[in-house]
Amino acid sequence: MSEPLVLVTQSGAVQTLALNRPAALNSFTAALHAQLLAALEAAAAACDVRCVVITGMGRAFCAGQDLNDIAAAPASGSGDPAPGSAGARPQDLGRVIETLYRPLCLRIRSMPVPVLAAVNGVAAGAGACLALGCDLVLAARSASFIMAFSKIGLLPDTGGTWLLPRLVGRAQALGLALLGDKLPAPEAERRGLIWRCVDDASLPDEALALAQRLAAMPVKALVATRQAMDAAAQLDYGQALAQEAALQQTLGAGADYREGVAAFAGKRAPRFTDR
Known part of the structure; x- marks a missing residue:
């Protein structure tokens, strides 16, 4: 059997969900969506889970949508199948949002326990917005956030248009979304985009300690x-x-x-x- 795309571990009342496509910077595919949503549903139903941590394996948190995935491959203008599509026309992106991203975002926002994002590397596009949709974001000092959507002709999704203005205000939100510049974690903390950044080596311990603190609270x-x-x-x-x-x-x-x-x-x- 192939290795799971989401690794689930538990320490006391804290359950950690680690995105596990490190070679692809944990970018989203339909299969990763399905496993992450299923893991969140299981955590929501488990009475012994009182806090959830989402993180990434390897050197990235999540690089956003995998553009090689058939669900997101752009359609060719001629009506021919997109390269790598095995003869099938790809789904339109609106359907991808409705069927994959919207349920995931709503599940995180409706979890019956606090959800902490431990951002261990780059969080780009949908990966950045996934993190920002969690209750608290703890990031490694070398981590970064990139609203990469404008670089490929899109607008922020995964809740980005709702989250960004509420976190940093309209001017900062538009600057991040329109320019798509890399925002280092220390600057993200300074602007109020995330809760806190910590030294890289201490991120796992700091995230677990914070999650355990939340789990012990009401x-x-x-x-x-x-x-x-x-x-x-x-x-x-x-x-x-x-x-x-x-x-x-x-x-x-x-x-x-x-x-x-x-x-x-x-x-x-x-x-x-x-x-």
């Missing part, structure tokens, strides 16, 4: 915080206050709230269990 409240902040971007102030009240009502009835208050009163470390 993950149901962390996920509700993500949901509330994402939704609040579309609400006015009064609506955001009403949303907070509704979510707080649910969280306030949970075991984690009772445990948190009891631990605070007892001057002990809490043990959160809601998910």
